[in-house]
Amino acid sequence: MNGKFMSFIRGLYASPFSIAMTLFWAYLAFLTIPTVVNWAVINAVFVAEDGDGCSRSGACWAFIIARFDDFVFGRYPEAERWRIIVAFGLPLILALSSLIMSQKQRGKILFGSILLFPISVLLFMYGGVLGMEVVETRLWGGFALTLVIAISSIASALPIGILLALGRRSHMPVIALVSTTFIEVARSVPMITVLFVASIMFPFFVPEGVEVDKLLRTIIAVSLFAGAYMAEVIRGGLQAVDTGQYEASAAMGHGYWQSMRFIILPQALRISIPAIVNLFIGFFKDTTLVLVIGLFDLLNMVLSATSDPKWLGFEVEGYVFAAAVYFIFCFGMGHYSRHLEAKQKQR
Amino acid sequence: MNRQQISIVVQISTIVGLCLFAWFLIVTTKANLAAAGMSSGLGFLDEKAGFDVAFSLIEYSGDNTYWRVFLVGITNTLLASVIAIVGCTVIGFLVGIALLSRNPLTAGVARVYVETFRNVPLLLNILFWYFVILNLFPRVADSFDLFGIGFLNQRGLYLPLIEATPLGRLIMLAVVVVTSIGVFNYSKRQTEVTGFGIFRTGWIALISCTVIALLLWIGVIGAEVEMPAKSRFNITGGISIIPELVALIVGLSIYHGAFVAEYVRGGLLSVAKGQSEAALSTGLTDWQSMRLVILPQAMRVIIPPYISNNLNVVKNSSLGAAIAFPELVNIFAGTSLNQTGRAIEIVLMVMAFYFTISMLISLVLNIYNKKVQFNER
Amino acid sequence: MQSQEAPKTNDILLEARNLNKFYGTFHALKDVSMELKKGDIKVICGPSGSGKSTLIRCMNFLEIPEQGDVIFKGQKVEDSTKSLRALRSQMCMVFQSFNLYPHLTILENCTLAPIWVNKTPRKEAEEQAMHHLERVKIANQASKYPNQLSGGQQQRVAIARGLTMNPEVILFDEPTSALDPEMIKEVLDVMISLGNSGQSMVCVTHEMGFAREVADSVTFMAEGQIIETGNPDEFFTNPQTDRAKDFLSHVL
Ligand SMILES: Nc1ncnc2c1ncn2[C@@H]1O[C@H](COP(=O)(O)OP(=O)(O)O)[C@@H](O)[C@H]1O
Numbered sequence: 001m002n003g004k005f006m007s008f009i010r011g012l013y014a015s016p017f018s019i020a021m022t023l024f025w026a027y028l029a030f031l032t033i034p035t036v037v038n039w040a041v042i043n044a045v046f047v048a049e050d051g052d053g054c055s056r057s058g059a060c061w062a063f064i065i066a067r068f069d070d071f072v073f074g075r076y077p078e079a080e081r082w083r084i085i086v087a088f089g090l091p092l093i094l095a096l097s098s099l100i101m102s103q104k105q106r107g108k109i110l111f112g113s114i115l116l117f118p119i120s121v122l123l124f125m126y127g128g129v130l131g132m133e134v135v136e137t138r139l140w141g142g143f144a145l146t147l148v149i150a151i152s153s154i155a156s157a158l159p160i161g162i163l164l165a166l167g168r169r170s171h172m173p174v175i176a177l178v179s180t181t182f183i184e185v186a187r188s189v190p191m192i193t194v195l196f197v198a199s200i201m202f203p204f205f206v207p208e209g210v211e212v213d214k215l216l217r218t219i220i221a222v223s224l225f226a227g228a229y230m231a232e233v234i235r236g237g238l239q240a241v242d243t244g245q246y247e248a249s250a251a252m253g254h255g256y257w258q259s260m261r262f263i264i265l266p267q268a269l270r271i272s273i274p275a276i277v278n279l280f281i282g283f284f285k286d287t288t289l290v291l292v293i294g295l296f297d298l299l300n301m302v303l304s305a306t307s308d309p310k311w312l313g314f315e316v317e318g319y320v321f322a323a324a325v326y327f328i329f330c331f332g333m334g335h336y337s338r339h340l341e342a343k344q345k346q347r
Numbered sequence: 348m349n350r351q352q353i354s355i356v357v358q359i360s361t362i363v364g365l366c367l368f369a370w371f372l373i374v375t376t377k378a379n380l381a382a383a384g385m386s387s388g389l390g391f392l393d394e395k396a397g398f399d400v401a402f403s404l405i406e407y408s409g410d411n412t413y414w415r416v417f418l419v420g421i422t423n424t425l426l427a428s429v430i431a432i433v434g435c436t437v438i439g440f441l442v443g444i445a446l447l448s449r450n451p452l453t454a455g456v457a458r459v460y461v462e463t464f465r466n467v468p469l470l471l472n473i474l475f476w477y478f479v480i481l482n483l484f485p486r487v488a489d490s491f492d493l494f495g496i497g498f499l500n501q502r503g504l505y506l507p508l509i510e511a512t513p514l515g516r517l518i519m520l521a522v523v524v525v526t527s528i529g530v531f532n533y534s535k536r537q538t539e540v541t542g543f544g545i546f547r548t549g550w551i552a553l554i555s556c557t558v559i560a561l562l563l564w565i566g567v568i569g570a571e572v573e574m575p576a577k578s579r580f581n582i583t584g585g586i587s588i589i590p591e592l593v594a595l596i597v598g599l600s601i602y603h604g605a606f607v608a609e610y611v612r613g614g615l616l617s618v619a620k621g622q623s624e625a626a627l628s629t630g631l632t633d634w635q636s637m638r639l640v641i642l643p644q645a646m647r648v649i650i651p652p653y654i655s656n657n658l659n660v661v662k663n664s665s666l667g668a669a670i671a672f673p674e675l676v677n678i679f680a681g682t683s684l685n686q687t688g689r690a691i692e693i694v695l696m697v698m699a700f701y702f703t704i705s706m707l708i709s710l711v712l713n714i715y716n717k718k719v720q721f722n723e724r
Numbered sequence: 725m726q727s728q729e730a731p732k733t734n735d736i737l738l739e740a741r742n743l744n745k746f747y748g749t750f751h752a753l754k755d756v757s758m759e760l761k762k763g764d765i766k767v768i769c770g771p772s773g774s775g776k777s778t779l780i781r782c783m784n785f786l787e788i789p790e791q792g793d794v795i796f797k798g799q800k801v802e803d804s805t806k807s808l809r810a811l812r813s814q815m816c817m818v819f820q821s822f823n824l825y826p827h828l829t830i831l832e833n834c835t836l837a838p839i840w841v842n843k844t845p846r847k848e849a850e851e852q853a854m855h856h857l858e859r860v861k862i863a864n865q866a867s868k869y870p871n872q873l874s875g876g877q878q879q880r881v882a883i884a885r886g887l888t889m890n891p892e893v894i895l896f897d898e899p900t901s902a903l904d905p906e907m908i909k910e911v912l913d914v915m916i917s918l919g920n921s922g923q924s925m926v927c928v929t930h931e932m933g934f935a936r937e938v939a940d941s942v943t944f945m946a947e948g949q950i951i952e953t954g955n956p957d958e959f960f961t962n963p964q965t966d967r968a969k970d971f972l973s974h975v976l
Pocket residue numbers: 747750752770771772773774775776777778779
């Protein structure tokens with residue numbers, strides 16, 4: 001500890017250039033830190049009725065606090081918001097309960113909780129069963145919507161990605177060609193165009209009278225899109241599995257699907273987990289794009305709140321808050337993925 | 348059935364299934380279009396677009412066709428992407444080296460930069476620059492006067508337009524040819540003397556950038572200059588760089604710079620420690636050992652993810668649509684689509700453009716990988 | 725689909741007939757033939773790259789020979805799911821690098837194929853697996869994972885895993901080459917006891933002691949061809965060809 005500290009100090013004046021840098025950063029800190037602290041903390045207002053109660057020289061966190069529930073739940077009817085908590089809570093509890101299970105069961109339970117998620121969202125958030133009235137998806141929003149889109153898309157991208165990855169490695173030229181084409185096309189276009197396909201082109205593709213919910217369309221499109229990226233991640237995992245494993249399973253008499261299911265995929269998926277987490281982080285951030293097709297995810301909720309007549313002129317607070325939420329989640333998951341990767345390397 | 352037979356059956360049924368699916372799509376789409384009284388095909392590209400775009404590198408007015416709109420979108424997308432690629436490269440290499448600085452403050456600031464911008468959505472980043480920072484700029488009436496040669500206000504940055512005369516162009520051409528030959532010979536000699544391939548490629552890029560900058564300047568000798576002029580409500584003449592473009596480029600450069608920085612750091616770390624010690628022990632300075640020993644080796648690790656990063660920059664430039672920068676998605680998949688209703692044709696054209704770019708970039712990547720493999724043998 | 729009846733020589737278990745294998749333009753096996761009777765133990769040796777692995781991998785169709793046939797119990801082996809399943813469920817292979825499944829316990833390694841290939845009920849499969857693990861003296865490690873065992877232990881598990889399919893033939897591809905000297909013996913002991921119990925085996929190995937003790941014949945290969953075949957004592961003391969002499973002088 002002491003040695004670390006000493007080398008930290010020594011680094012500050014190791015060379016003339018280093019001294020110059022130290023002085024530069026010190027000067028910069030002197031310029032900015034007081035301003036930022038004054039704005040964010042000292043002059044900030046945490047409780048106020050409306051924008052008039054906030055000062056212009058400090059941050060108006062009162063705005064964030066007042067609208068916080070909307071940022072989390074969107075425009076979902078207030079009396080029904082408990083349903084969102086239940087919808088997310090059930091899979092979460094299941095996932096957490098895996099922590100006390102053995103290593104072996106943990107994977108299965110985590111997998112189960114991911115599968116449970118869409119079902120529980122459909123049952124509780126959409127409703128229409130158990131005496132719960134239907135809440136249309138156009139009322140869904142906020143961080144809850146961000147999570148619904150991100151988690152459902154990645155969860156359904158997993159099986160799609162596995163099939164595409166196996167397809168791309170297939171010895172059957174047609175299968176390999178179809179999979180590769182899909183993967184490469186999907187990976188080469190921006191996500192925004194995929195959202196356009198879901199929101200504008202899709203209605204042309206289905207027979208008249210058939211209507212598919214816009215949110216569902218979006219999730220399907222993002223799942224297919226994410227499936228292409230997932231396929232490349234899993235393909236990497238498949239390549240990393242030792243060829244001896246393929247040979248041993250063939251020599252033991254397992255057919256293609258058996259050796260994939262019991263021997264190759266479990267290993268490939270485990271290798272891919274850090275990359276899958278990174279993929280999830282990417283798509284978690286990219287869900288912000290749904291504002292382009294008029295869905296109200298966290299970012300869009302915050303932006304629309306900044307034009308709330310009661311709270312005009314607090315864009316900066318809104319952006320800072322939204323950025324902080326994304327940062328906390330992405331940074332946390334990124335850390336976790338690096339931790340997993342390091343653990344895998346140790347083996 | 349033996350394996351070959353199974354394989355044939357599976358493949359044929361896949362083809363049949365896909366054909367059926369395509370047939371279903373075509374039939375329903377046709378029916379839907381007919382019901383809506385719309386035709387299909389690319390004929391609409393010859394129609395007059397009738398709307399203006401805020402910024403274009405190529406000649407464009409509302410009298411032009413949708414085809415022209417497509418081209419304007421492509422050039423704007425490429426313009427923003429290229430500048431952002433340069434931006435994120437510069438940022439990425441500086442920050443990447445800073446991440447490994449022996450000065451803990453520099454390394455710490457670089458780390459904070461990387462973590463902050465990697466973990467916040469790009470869209471938020473761009474919107475922030477556009478809506479928040481832009482608000483801090485003066486209105487047109489109170490424009491900043493930039494030393495008499497330009498103006499800066501909420502509508503953008505206005506600079507003199509320099510248009511070369513034929514003589515100026517000739518001078519430019521001559522200088523380009525002479526300097527390129529000079530640079531080429533010089534670096535070839537250098538490579539022969541020092542044997543460092545990277546020395547050549549790295550400096551060629553740097554020198555040619557300088558040369559281009561110089562040329563622009565020299566070109567003025569034989570050029571006509573149009574100064575921007577300020578009237579009460581507007582600024583006319585000169586060239587204007589619209590704030591949408593600036594916000595998009597700044598957002599893209601900062602965001603992707605954070606990723607490039609990590610690639611650079613990873614690449615530098617992949618070079619064995621012994622290498623830099625060996626270099627230093629032969630009397631090279633810090634900077635020389637970085638340039639001649641470490642970077643050339645690190646490049647092999649850095650370049651492949653760096654090339655895919657650049658593809659991502661091109662794709663992500665489509666976020667310009669969210670702040671109404673007139674790039675491809677905004678004016679073609681947005682405005683043009685709304686006016687014509689040709690959703691399928693337009694979205695497919697847009698996807699085809701990105702697909703082409705992507706294929707070109709993968710081609711570059713493959714060529715690079717081949718070359719590296721070849722050199723390693 | 726159809727299997728041609730090969731001429732019945734009742735006690736020939738496995739036969740390779742004029743096998744030719746190409747990797748691209750490289751001719752890895754040149755017209756190689758070999759037969760194995762029930763209870764036979766054959767040792768194959770030869771310099772590295774001579775095609776030993778290729779030969780035994782062709783015998784269970786991990787590599788598919790371009791020309792020639794493999795005949796197992798009088799049936800010609802075909803490249804079809806059914807034929808391969810019939811072949812592989814009665815024949816097992818032990819690899820130089822063990823190739824245990826790292827994500828499964830020792831016991832699971834040994835029950836996976838019986839349960840899913842032979843459809844043995846789990847309970848029964850586990851009992852049988854424990855029996856085979858006892859045979860290779862490793863039953864007490866059954867709930868561990870492969871990477872918690874030493875190389876020699878892993879190789880013994882690999883043998884037990886093969887035994888769970890009650891194979892007619894076991895193919896060994898240099899089972900001791902990746903092991904430290906002190907572990908070689910424990911694996912060889914298992915192989916010898918298998919041999920003494922009448923198990924038919926084809927072993928690619930350079931362990932002369934093993935060959936002398938249990939092998940019925942030794943086959944020497946070079947450059948994709950069988951150069952000579954003889955009984956172990958003769959081969960080691962008095963090889964017929966210069967190639968073999970040269971090889972033995974390097975190995976012994
Ligand atoms: N998958 C393969 N592709 C190309 N060449 C191969 C392959 N497998 C083996 N070979 C070649 O075939 C020859 C015989 O290999 P192998 O049977 O493994 O030899 P041995 O086991 O006797 O050492 C070697 O020259 C090897 O390079």
